[in-house]
Amino acid sequence: MRVFNCDHCGHLVFFDSVRCLHCGSALAFLPDALAMAALAPAPRDGPLLWRRMGEHGGAMYRMCHNHSAYQACNFAVPASDAVALCASCRQTRVLPDLSQPAHLGRWQQIEAAKRQLFYTLARLGLEPVPGRCGPVFEFLADLPGDPAILTGHHGGTITLNVAEADDGERARRRIALGEPYRTLIGHLRHESGHFYWDQLVRDGDRSAPFRSLFGDERQDYAAALQAHYAKGHDLGDWSAQHVSAYATAHPWEDWAETWAHYLHMIDLLETAASYQASVTVPAPRAALRHHVTDPFASPRPAFQDMVRQWVPLTLLLNSLNRSLGQSDAYPFALSSGAMAKLRFVHDLVQA
Template sequence: MQVYPCSHCGHLVFFDSMHCVRCGSTLAFVPEAMALRALEPAPGNAPALWQERSPAPGAARYRLCTHRDDGGGCNFALPAHSPHHLCLACRQTHMLPALTDPLLRQHWARIEAAKRQLFYTLARLGLQGTADNADAQASPRYALLADQPGEPTILTGHQGGTITLNVAEADDVERARRRLALHEPYRTLLGHLRHESGHFYWERLVQQGGRLDAFRALFGDERRDYAAALSAHYADGPPPDWQEQHVSAYATAHPWEDWAETWAHYLHMVDLLETASAYDTALRVPGADGIVREHVANPFAHPAPPFDTLVRQWVPLTLLLNSLNRSLGQPDAYPFALSAGAWCKLRFVHDTVQQASSS
């Protein structure tokens, strides 16, 4: 993700920052500008309105999302004229468990933080509207639900444009238990949301985007019985050679899951590359004349860097990331080794996104 200078004092601040630690400014992320702004209360008889510190004449005014101070931890802003009390990202959540339980409220806040990060990446890819009146049907909706005694367990999934997430996934212990039980090397809230967003965008970018034939040639025929495929996967596990063509073992279950896992991996990739680029990271990468030094490319730059550049920089960047983690006694942050077959599918996702964002 991008890092920002405080727009008032220039100190380094971050996407989810609420206040600048140097100058004390209230910070808010403005989706329309995709920027973090230092704000101050607007003068005059304008309760709850904010403006940029030292604003230019006629500068825009804002309101802060209601979920900023009610435990949601949201730092997004709305235009002053918006008819809504919640920001564009928070409005995507249309079902919540009862938040009278402090633990559920804490879980909800963690999920919303991951949702905002997904919102950011999708917006950077041109797949998420950022205007306050953006078409709500063009982006995912979310149902955050909790298990109830005597009721079936809430399963994370996507259906009809809605991503359902069991809020228990925000519990670190429970998520670790499920990761071990399902033999998954990587399981995070953000990873879940990225995966499920892949199902949402498959319908819009592949099915409705005229790419079904190309998809089937690479991922397989999604018309296979989905329930039967999942049952077989959980009963028999992945084939022994799954790494030759897939980013994860679960991706072998069905072409839809293969796409969603690859999609999530692509979002991991571009987000991490942008973060490294924001810190002006330079890497030693293999080149035609041996090992060369180059700065990590920003995948959201215009024009976008070639996919081959992203691939070339990805391996040394993830080796650096894992080495830093090991230096702190932590497990690898990136426990994957991608094959040529997996990279071919990632290229398909990249090309699909580029086609959608340029149309």
């Protein structure tokens, strides 16, 4: 995720900013332009309408309904759009009971993570796609006496238990499942991988090369998951071919975990590049210096160049975290087998 500048005063702002702390301008992200904009009210053109500051006769916008009603969104909607919700919020079809304060706060956090996912997918050219909708989301809460809500994907719908937005509950589940990493954005990236497997592999007629790398997805999914959890922590040397232990459960999960890691890579590289970051890795004889390239630069950097920048960047990130007494932000070490799968994802997306 890149950082932005207020286009009124030039001050540094962020993707989730709603106001410039330097000049006080109202800010909104414009999904149609993939840009952060300083907006000024345009009451002469209509109630609750805004346009970019300094523009006369340009495009007009209104704030997403979830911004006005819940302070839960900073995306704007083109004034010509009949839908009150922004391009990201309208993908959420089912919500928990927002009259409960805990549900409201958790939903706000989930929507923030979903907007980050929306941005990355849109930058990759995957969403929105003319003539094809992106995934649909249902955010649900456990109810007494009902079966527990399971996070997952089915038929284009991504379901997320809002309890995942509670830091304590998410940490409890991470420890219980022996996971090194569990975040909201990680969940959404993983589940979006299942959606895009349908789009890019199944419907893109790429099943044969997929199976040569990930295995045959036609094996019984429920039985594979049951066998995976029955093994507990005894999963053998999974790291030689997989990005995570959970990726060994089934080829679909291997793909989704690899897809999520690819989005991690894209997002982190873009952030570092927006700060014009360079990383020098100390060495006894000759230190190696790596300048981070924007993954969306033209021409796009090659996959191997991205990997060469990714490895020292995550080393620096984890070292900084350890200096502050925190756990590694990226607790993974990717093998050549896992890298081959990441390259497969990269080549599909670029195509």
